[in-house]
Every structure is written in C-alpha cells, then in structure tokens.
Amino acid sequence: MRPVLGFSADEWTAILLSLRVATVATVFALPFAIFAAYALARWRIPGKLFIDSVLHLPLVMPPVVTGYLLLLTFGRQGPIGSFLYDVFGITFSFRWTGAALACGVMGFPLMLRAIQLSFDTIDRRLETAAGTLGASHGWTFLLITLPLALPGIIVGIILCFARALGEFGATITFVSNIPGETQTIPSAIYTYTQVPGGETQALRLTFVSIVIAMAALIASEVLSRRINKR
Template sequence: MILSDPEWQAVLLSLKVSSIAVLFSLPFGVLMAWILVRCRFPGKSLLDSLIHLPLVLPPVVVGYLLLIGLGRRGVIGQVLYDWFGFSFAFSWRGAALASAVIAFPLMVRAIRLALEAVDPRLEQAARTLGAGRWRVFFTITLPLTLPGVIVGTVLAFARSLGEFGATITFVSNIPDETRTLPLAMFTLIETPGAEGAAARLCIIAIALALISLLMSEWLARWGRKRMGA
C-alpha cells in the first residue's frame, strides 16, 4: 500500500501528537489515580466527575472550552502568548493537548483500577519499617500498579490517535500542522475522487488501533506475570 506525501504526513503527525499527549499526561494520570484511591477529602466526588467529564461531553464542547481558555485571546492563552510568545491554538501542540484531555479519563481509570487492587497493608508495613512515603510509592505501589499503568498508557495512545472533534474545534484542520489522521480522512471524504486515499487511511487507522489494543493486552499479561514471579 503506497501512501502519498500528505497521507504519510498525517500518519506521522498523528503518531507524534499521540505520543506527546501520553508522555506529558502520564505523570498527572498516576497522580490523579493515587489521589482518588488513597486520599479522603471534601470534594473528592466532584474531582472524580471533572476528571471523567471528557468521556461524556461531546468532543466539540471540549475543543470549544480549550479554545476559549487557551486560545490566543483566551483567559489563559492570551497571557501565555503575550508574556512568552507561546500558543496552543492552531498548532500541533494544541492537537496534542486536545488529545491528552480527551484520553486522560481512560488513562486515570485504568491506573485507578490497578491501584485499588494493591493491598494498603503492604504500604503500611513498609512505612512501619522506616520507609518514607516517596520510597514506598516508587518501590512498592508503582511496581504493583505497573500493569494498569501500561494498559492506561496504551489505551490513551489509541484514543489519541482517533481524536477528531476537540482537535478540529481547537486547532482547526491545517495541513502539515494540525491535520492528523482523522482530520485527513475527513478532508479526503469531502474531496471528490479521493475515495481511494480515504480508504487507505481508514485501513491504517484500523490497523493502528488494533495493534494498540493487542499490545495493551499483551503488556498487561506480561506485567501480571512479572509481578507474580
């Protein structure tokens, strides 16, 4: 299957955007999962709802909220642009941010389920033996949660590859800059005579999603076997 240069650019941009989205959101995903499982405080249910809100909101709404908040004339975006000359709007960085926000609930949920399965008594025993909070987390909690972290990371990556609504609303559909795989397919579908190119990208999208899911399952099994060994 031979792809044209614009099609390759869309595929490579999608991989870049999804990788960066997952890389920067993973530490926050682990932190939020730990807070939801191990901490008790007023407003915990509200925080949980806010984290999972992108799962039930239309992606276009998420993109619009990002636009009014982080666009060049947004509440936060104008400060970033005026003070630092940095902007998320109409750039691949904004596409990565939109993908991260949409995929974040899936990551947190997978890590949270794994963290809930970790026996708190193991952490308490380590604390009584003199281990500090951070040492307990990095030597006991995080290794035992590793399968869930892996699954959450891969699922978030797969979800980022398919992000469309928030991306096109927040950063538009700019060739070589924000035109990821889903946006390229959308453009080709609306272009007369481009059915073949759209079909090729569709096959690639299905293949990438399937590979991600299979990899997620394999890595989860590998992690469980390693922890058991």
C-alpha cells in the same frame, strides 16, 4: 514526492503527525493521571466525588464542546492562552501542540480510570508493612505502589494513545484542519471524504488507523501479561 508504499506525501504527513501528536499527548498526560489517580484512590479530599466527575467529563461531553472550551481557555484571547503567549511566546490554537493538548485532554479520563482502578486493587497491607520497616511514603510509593500498579498504568497509556490517535471533534474545533500542521489521520479522512475521488485515500488511512490501534491494544495485552507473570 513519489508515493511510498502506496501513500502520498500528504498521507504520510498525516500519519506521522498523528503518531507525534498521540505520543506527546500520552507522555504529558501520564504524570497528571498518576497523581490524580493516586490522590483519588488514597487521599481524603473534600468534594472528591465532584473532582472525580470533573476529571471524567471529557468522556461524556461532546468532543466539540471540549474543543470549544479549550479554544476559550487556551486560545490567543483566552485567559491561559494569552498569558502563555505574552510571557513565554507559547501558542496552542491552530498548532500541532494544540492538537496534542486536545488529544491529551480527551484521552486523560481513560488513562485516569485505568490507573485509579489499579491503585484501588493494591493490598494496602503491603504499603503498611513497608512503612513499619522504615520506608517513607515516597519510597513506598516508588518501590511498592507504583510497580504493583504498573499493569494498569500500561493499559491506561495504551488507551490514552489509542484515543488520541482517533480524536477528531475536539481537535478540529480547537486547532482546525490545517494540512501539515494539525491535519491528523481522522481530519485527513474527513477531508478526503468531502472531495471527489478521495475515497481511496480515505480507505487507506482508515486501514492504517485500524492497524495502529490493533497493534497498540495487542502490545498492551502482551506487556500486561508479562508484568503479571513477574
């Protein structure tokens, strides 16, 4: 295959796989982040501080530790991994879906934090007023709380996507570095830096990673400003 825009077939594979993994990771992490953020911001839960700390652990733990824990849990011999494989035929280890899982776990705390802060800043009197007018808790959440928290949700989505796009330690520990299957941009950069003459490819992918991350941050800022104006 001829190079396209200066990138080889292997480089394009890593770029497209990174976008795919980051997108899937963000989409599947979003509902869990919204639920957890709302629960932490609104509900009285025993041991809330402990739960909050556990959910934010991937932020402070070494990524390799997170990846190893995922391997122990979701690997073919792990308690959840073996169950999913035996019952549904689903496997995560050494697959791109495992890379998405690892990236989602690593990006989840950033998304959770942004959404939780957004829920915390909402004036609860607005929710109370909706309740006095006959709105149920569900409709109040959908029509009042969720729209008001939308800027924080957008920021959380972008942060999670950007974090997933640059994830390396947890991914390579959990799903290895398999070209065409789990080799994302960071893994490909690492590979190119280890072979003679690979500096050019590593530099190109580094540039791509910077461009995508900058575009995501600019998009989040523009969307947040537009929503705030409305």
